[in-house]
Amino acid sequence: EVQMVESGGGLVQPGGSLRLSCAASGFSFSSYWMTWIRQAPGKGLEWVANIRQDGNEIHYVDSVKGRFTISRDNAKNSLFLQMNSLRAEDTAVYYCAGDHKGTFDPWGQGTLVTVSS
């Protein structure tokens, strides 16, 4: 069974940091580009960042460049998102997803990040 489980979300003050993790199983993780997508409460979907299979090509949406870092550990079938200098507008459910030639599948269930004082 394909499964993606995110963790690491929570409440953080503006300017703070969080590290999200995504544990994948049931598919060939090391063969996929991987991506993070977020969804603010009651809003639509926003692609955040993606990373190539070997970790040597990475892309970010402009709004998180210089603040967020995506990484992966293929030996542990895990994806990460280090989020620094968090802002209120980063409040969202963060999903990890497989990135197959630009389409996103499978998805995790998401982890909620709330940035508030």
Add this chain to the structure above:
Amino acid sequence: EIVLTQSPGTLSLSPGERATLSCRASQSVGSNLAWYQQKPGQAPRLLTSGASSRAIGIPDRFSGSGSGTDFTLTISRLEPEDFAVYYCQQFGSSPRTFGQGTKVEIK
């Protein structure tokens, strides 16, 4: 950045009816468009990719069409489980972007 505009915002239909959802891109994305379904409290699910190819396990009542800037998702006969929010997403250029969503609700 390519902007995707979905219409209508909300579609009120009865089970058994046909649903037609539209997605228009601010510039051509070729056939590089996908559709997703999202139910409350759940992650999105891929329905179609490449404008018209259904993902594995997706019923054939879902069909995508279009190219360039105009795309359509059609649900031929709505089942109770189809009432949800639907998003289009382009992967023709970076950054990948999503439409704002169309909610299909029970009339």
